[in-house]
Amino acid sequence: MGLVKKIFDKFRSNSSCCGEGSKMNKSHDLCKIAIVGSPNVGKSVIFGCLTGTYVTVSNYPGTTVEVIRGKAKIGETEFEVIDTPGMYAFLSITEEEKVARNILMEESPDVILHVVDSKNLERMLPLTLQLLEADLPLILVLNIVDEAQSLGMKIDLNVLGKELKVPVVATVGTTGKGMDILKGKIEAFVQSGACNRRLREVQNLLSVSPLEVKLPQQAARTIRHKDTTDIFQMGLETIELLLKKDYGVSKRSMALLLLQEDADIVAKVRSDEPQVFDELCRITEEVKSFCHEPVSYVVSLQRQQEASRICRVSVEYSPQGKLPFRERLSRLMIDPITGLPILLLILYYGLYKFVGEFGAGTVVDFIETDIFEKNINPWIIGIFGTVIPWKVLRDLFVGEYGMLTLGIRYAVALILPIVTTFFIAFAVIEDTGYLPRLALLIDRLFKKIGLTGRAVIPMVLGLGCDTMATMVTRTLPTKRERIIATLLLALAIPCSAQLGVILSLLEGNPIGLWVWLGVLSLVFLLVGFLSSMVLPGEAPSFYMEIPPLRLPKVSNVLIKTLTRVQWYFAEIFPMFILASVLIWLGQLTGLFAFCVRLLEHPMRWIGLPDKAAVAFLFGFFRRDYGVAGLYDLKQSGLLSGNQVVVACVALTLFLPCVAQFLMNVKERGLRAGMLMSVFVLFISFAVAFLVNLAFVSFGIKL
Amino acid sequence: MKISERAEEILETLWGHSGEEKQGAVDVGLTKGNPDVEELISLGYVKLMNEKISLTEKGKSEGQKIVRRHRLAERLFTDVLDVKKKLVHPVSCQFEHLLHEGIEDNICILLGHPKTCPHGRPIPEGECCRKSEESINKIISSLDNLRVGQKGKVAYLHTHNHKRLQKIMAMGILPGMTVSLIQKFPSYVLQIGNSQFAIDRDIASAIHVLLTK
Numbered sequence: 001m002g003l004v005k006k007i008f009d010k011f012r013s014n015s016s017c018c019g020e021g022s023k024m025n026k027s028h029d030l031c032k033i034a035i036v037g038s039p040n041v042g043k044s045v046i047f048g049c050l051t052g053t054y055v056t057v058s059n060y061p062g063t064t065v066e067v068i069r070g071k072a073k074i075g076e077t078e079f080e081v082i083d084t085p086g087m088y089a090f091l092s093i094t095e096e097e098k099v100a101r102n103i104l105m106e107e108s109p110d111v112i113l114h115v116v117d118s119k120n121l122e123r124m125l126p127l128t129l130q131l132l133e134a135d136l137p138l139i140l141v142l143n144i145v146d147e148a149q150s151l152g153m154k155i156d157l158n159v160l161g162k163e164l165k166v167p168v169v170a171t172v173g174t175t176g177k178g179m180d181i182l183k184g185k186i187e188a189f190v191q192s193g194a195c196n197r198r199l200r201e202v203q204n205l206l207s208v209s210p211l212e213v214k215l216p217q218q219a220a221r222t223i224r225h226k227d228t229t230d231i232f233q234m235g236l237e238t239i240e241l242l243l244k245k246d247y248g249v250s251k252r253s254m255a256l257l258l259l260q261e262d263a264d265i266v267a268k269v270r271s272d273e274p275q276v277f278d279e280l281c282r283i284t285e286e287v288k289s290f291c292h293e294p295v296s297y298v299v300s301l302q303r304q305q306e307a308s309r310i311c312r313v314s315v316e317y318s319p320q321g322k323l324p325f326r327e328r329l330s331r332l333m334i335d336p337i338t339g340l341p342i343l344l345l346i347l348y349y350g351l352y353k354f355v356g357e358f359g360a361g362t363v364v365d366f367i368e369t370d371i372f373e374k375n376i377n378p379w380i381i382g383i384f385g386t387v388i389p390w391k392v393l394r395d396l397f398v399g400e401y402g403m404l405t406l407g408i409r410y411a412v413a414l415i416l417p418i419v420t421t422f423f424i425a426f427a428v429i430e431d432t433g434y435l436p437r438l439a440l441l442i443d444r445l446f447k448k449i450g451l452t453g454r455a456v457i458p459m460v461l462g463l464g465c466d467t468m469a470t471m472v473t474r475t476l477p478t479k480r481e482r483i484i485a486t487l488l489l490a491l492a493i494p495c496s497a498q499l500g501v502i503l504s505l506l507e508g509n510p511i512g513l514w515v516w517l518g519v520l521s522l523v524f525l526l527v528g529f530l531s532s533m534v535l536p537g538e539a540p541s542f543y544m545e546i547p548p549l550r551l552p553k554v555s556n557v558l559i560k561t562l563t564r565v566q567w568y569f570a571e572i573f574p575m576f577i578l579a580s581v582l583i584w585l586g587q588l589t590g591l592f593a594f595c596v597r598l599l600e601h602p603m604r605w606i607g608l609p610d611k612a613a614v615a616f617l618f619g620f621f622r623r624d625y626g627v628a629g630l631y632d633l634k635q636s637g638l639l640s641g642n643q644v645v646v647a648c649v650a651l652t653l654f655l656p657c658v659a660q661f662l663m664n665v666k667e668r669g670l671r672a673g674m675l676m677s678v679f680v681l682f683i684s685f686a687v688a689f690l691v692n693l694a695f696v697s698f699g700i701k702l
Numbered sequence: 703m704k705i706s707e708r709a710e711e712i713l714e715t716l717w718g719h720s721g722e723e724k725q726g727a728v729d730v731g732l733t734k735g736n737p738d739v740e741e742l743i744s745l746g747y748v749k750l751m752n753e754k755i756s757l758t759e760k761g762k763s764e765g766q767k768i769v770r771r772h773r774l775a776e777r778l779f780t781d782v783l784d785v786k787k788k789l790v791h792p793v794s795c796q797f798e799h800l801l802h803e804g805i806e807d808n809i810c811i812l813l814g815h816p817k818t819c820p821h822g823r824p825i826p827e828g829e830c831c832r833k834s835e836e837s838i839n840k841i842i843s844s845l846d847n848l849r850v851g852q853k854g855k856v857a858y859l860h861t862h863n864h865k866r867l868q869k870i871m872a873m874g875i876l877p878g879m880t881v882s883l884i885q886k887f888p889s890y891v892l893q894i895g896n897s898q899f900a901i902d903r904d905i906a907s908a909i910h911v912l913l914t915k
Contacts, residue, residue, distance in 0.1 A: 088872035088874075117897070119897075120895050123873075123874035123894065123895050148896075151896060292780075292820045297867060300871045304874070304878065331885075436900065440889040442888075443889045443900070443902060444889070541904050542889065543869050543900070543902070544901075547897075
C-alpha cells in the first residue's frame with residue numbers, strides 16, 4: 001500500500017513539475033528549489049533548515065559567493081535546493097548577482113523562494129515584483145520576522161498574499177520557526193502545478209487570443225508608466241513580439257532588462273537572436289530619447305511606488321521611540337573617536353591574546369612539547385626503528401624532515417591550534433556584524449589604495465586563510481579592485497597559521513613585533529597605492545549595508561569553525577605530506593642540498609644564517625611551513641633578534657602557498673597569477689634586504 | 703543695450719558649441735554679413751577671425767545666461783505647467799527672451815534650483831543657486847550637506863554616472879523614501895526604513911532630500 005502511494009506520488013510530482021525535464025535538459029528528475037533574495041537576509045540559514053546540511057552563515061552581506069546545492073525531502077518528494085548569492089535587483093551590478101540571475105534563467109527552478117528581511121519589506125518588495133514580472137514560480141518568505149515584531153511591525157500575511165497573488169510564509173530561520181509551514185506551502189505549491197511555467201504559459205495563451213501576446217498579470221500591474229506610458233509601453237510590447245527564444249523568464253522581463261541596457265542580457269540576445277538585434281537597439285534608443293531620466297530609474301521608481309502601496313495596506317508599524325541598546329553600541333562602533341579604541345580592543349583580545357598567546361603559545365606548547373616530543377615522537381621513532389631496517393626508508397617517515405616527525409607534527413601541533421583559535425575569533429566577530437562597521441571606518445584609507453571599505457572583509461578573512469579570502473574577492477564590484485585585493489592578499493596579508501607562528505617567534509620582542517607590523521603596513525599601503533596608480537579604471541565607490549548587531553550563536557560559531565578547519569586541513573594536509581616526500585626525494589638525489597646552497601646566497605644578502613635557506617625552501621610549499629621552520633631554528637638558538645625580524649618580514653611577504661597560487665590563477669587567470677608570484681618574490685627579498693640594511697646602518701640591535 | 707532675439711539665439715547656439723560640445727570656432731558660412739551677427743560683433747559678444755566666428759569672454763557669459771533661461775523655462779513648462787513634451791522646446795525658445803535679470807532667479811528659486819533640464823542637460827548656475835547652496839536652511843539639500851540627525855524625503859537623485867545611479871537604486875534609495883543621516887565621518891551612514899547603509903561622499907552628494915525637520 002505504502003509503496004503504491006510512493007510510486008503514485010512520484011508519478012504525480014513528476015508530471016506536475018518535472019514533466020518538462022527532458023525538454024529543459026535537466027540532468028536528473030529532481031524538482032529544483034532556488035533560494036534568492038537581497039544580501040544578508042538569511043538565505044543560507046533557510047537552505048540549512050531545508051536540507052539539514054550546514055553552509056557558512058554570517059552576519060554580513062556577501063557571505064555566500066558561490067552557488068551551493070543540497071537535497072531536501074519535503075513530504076514525499078525529494079528536491080534539489082540551490083542557495084544563491086545575494087542580489088539587490090534583477091538588473092545586476094556585481095558578479096554574484098549575475099550568478100544568481102543565471103540560476104533563475106538557465107536552470108528554470110520549479111519553486112523559487114524569495115527570502116526577505118521582514119523589517120525591510122518595503123525596500124525588498126521591488127525584487128519580489130521583478131521576480132513576478134519574470135513570471136517565476138514564487139513563494140515569498142518573510143524571514144527574521146522576530147526582529148520586525150520587536151520593532152513594532154505587524155505584517156498581515158493574508159493581505160500581502162492577496163496583493164501579490166503568491167503564497168507568503170513568515171519564518172525565523174535561526175530558530176527554525178515557521179519552517180513546517182514553509183515546507184507545507186512548498187508541497188502544496190508543487191502539487192497545484194503552480195510551479196510549471198510552461199503549463200501556466202499555455203494556460204495564459206489559451207485564455208487570450210493568439211494574436212495578443214500575453215502580459216503576465218502582475219507585470220501589467222506593476223509597470224504602469226503614467227507619464228511616459230505610450231512610448232514605453234509600446235517599446236516593451238514591440239520587443240516582446242520580436243523576441244522568439246525562451247530565455248527562462250518572461251518576455252516582459254527580458255524587454256525591461258533590454259530597455260535598461262543590462263550588458264549581459266544585451267550580449268546574450270545579440271548572440272542568440274542576431275536577426276532582431278538592430279531593431280532592438282533602435283527601439284531602445286527611441287524609448288531612451290523620450291525619457292527624461294535613465295530608463296532604469298523610471299522603472300525602479302514605478303516598482304517602489306507599487307511596493308510602498310502594498311506595504312501601506314499590509315503592514316502596521318508603530319516604531320519604538322527609544323534607541324535599543326544594540327543600536328547605541330553600534331553608534332559607538334562607527335564613530336571614529338570611540339570606534340578606534342574598540343577596534344584596538346578587539347585586535348588585542350581577539351588576535352593577540354586569544355590567537356597569539358593562547359592558541360600559538362599555551363596550546364601549541366602543550367601539544368608540541370607534552371604530547372609530541374615527550375610521547376609520540378619517541379614512540380613512533382622506536383616503532384619504525386624496529387619495523388623498518390633501512391635507514392633511507394625510515395627517514396621518509398621519521399627522519400629530520402620525515403612525514404610523521406615533521407609533516408604531521410607541523411600540521412597538528414603548530415598549525416591546527418592556531419588556525420582553530422583564529423577561526424573561532426573570526427566567527428565570533430563576523431557573527432556580531434562588526435565587519436561592515438569596520439569597513440565604513442576604514443573606507444577613506446582604502447580609497448587611497450584603489451579599494452573601498454568593502455575590501456576589508458576579504459582582508460580580515462585573509463588573516464585566517466588567504467586562499468579563502470581570494471575567493472571572497474568576488475564580492476568586490478570592479479575587476480580593478482579584485483586585482484589589487486588579490487595582489488595584496490598574496491603579498492602582505494599573513495594567514496593565521498603564519499601569523500600565529502610569527503607572534504610566538506616575536507614573543508618577548510615587542511619592538512621587533514612593531515617593526516614587523518610597521519614594515520608590513522607600509523608595504524601594504526605602498527604597493528596598494530602604486531597599483532591603484534598603475535591599473536586603469538575609475539575610482540570605485542563605496543556602499544554597504546550595515547546589518548544590526550547580533551549576539552553570536554555558540555552553535556553557529558562552533559560549526560562554522562569546524563567546517564573551516566576541515567576545509568583548511570583538506571587543503572593543506574596533502575601539501576605537508578607532499579613536501580616531506582619531495583624533500584626526502586631531494587635529499588636522496590642531492591637536489592635538496594643543491595637548492596639549499598642556491599638559496600644560501602639570498603639568505604646572506606638579507607643577513608640570515610645559511611641554515612635559514614631550509615626554512616625558505618619549505619616556504620615555497622607554504623609560507624607558514626617556512627615560518628614553522630624558522631620556529632625550529634629559533635628554538636635551537638641560531639637566530640638573533642634582528643634576524644628573527646628580517647626573516648619574519650621576508651617570509652610574510654613571501655610567495656603564497658600553492659593552494660593560493662592555484663586560486664589566484666583560477667580567479668585572475670594564468671598570466672596574472674604568474675606575474676603576481678614573480679612580483680611577490682622580488683618584493684619580499686627586496687624589502688627584507690632594506691630592513692636588514694636599516695638595522696645594520698643604524699646599529700639597531702633587537 | 704538689449705540685443706535682438708535672433709542675436710540671442712545665435713549666442714545660445716555658439717555657447718552650446720564651444721561650452722558644452724567643446725568645439726572651437728565655427729565657420730561663418732552663410733551668416734556672413736547677417737545683421738544679427740554684425741550686431742553681436744559690434745557689441746563685442748563675438749569675434750570674427752579667418753572666416754570663423756567665436757565667442758568673446760563677454761559673449762560666453764551672456765550665452766550661458768541665455769542657455770540658463772532656456773532650460774529653466776523648459777523645467778517650468780514640464781514640471782509646473784505640464785506642457786506637452788513636443789511643445790516644450792519651441793515654447794521655451796520664445797519664453798527665454800522674456801526672462802530677464804531677476805525674473806529668471808525667481809523662477810529658479812520657485813523650481814528649487816534644478817540642476818538639469820528635462821532633456822538631462824545641465825542648467826548653468828545663477829547667483830541665486832550659489833546663495834542657496836551657502837544658506838543653511840535649505841529646503842532641498844544633497845545628503846552630504848545634511849547635518850547629523852537630520853531627516854528628509856528623497857526628492858531626486860542626480861548623478862551622471864549610470865553605475866552609481868544603479869547602486870543607489872539597488873539600496874532602495876528612491877524618491878519618496880524617508881532617509882536620515884546618522885553619521886558623516888569617516889563615511890556617511892544613513893538610515894532608510896529599518897536598515898542602515900554606509901556610503902561615500904560621491905554617492906551621498908547624488909542623493910537630494912527634502913528636509914522634514
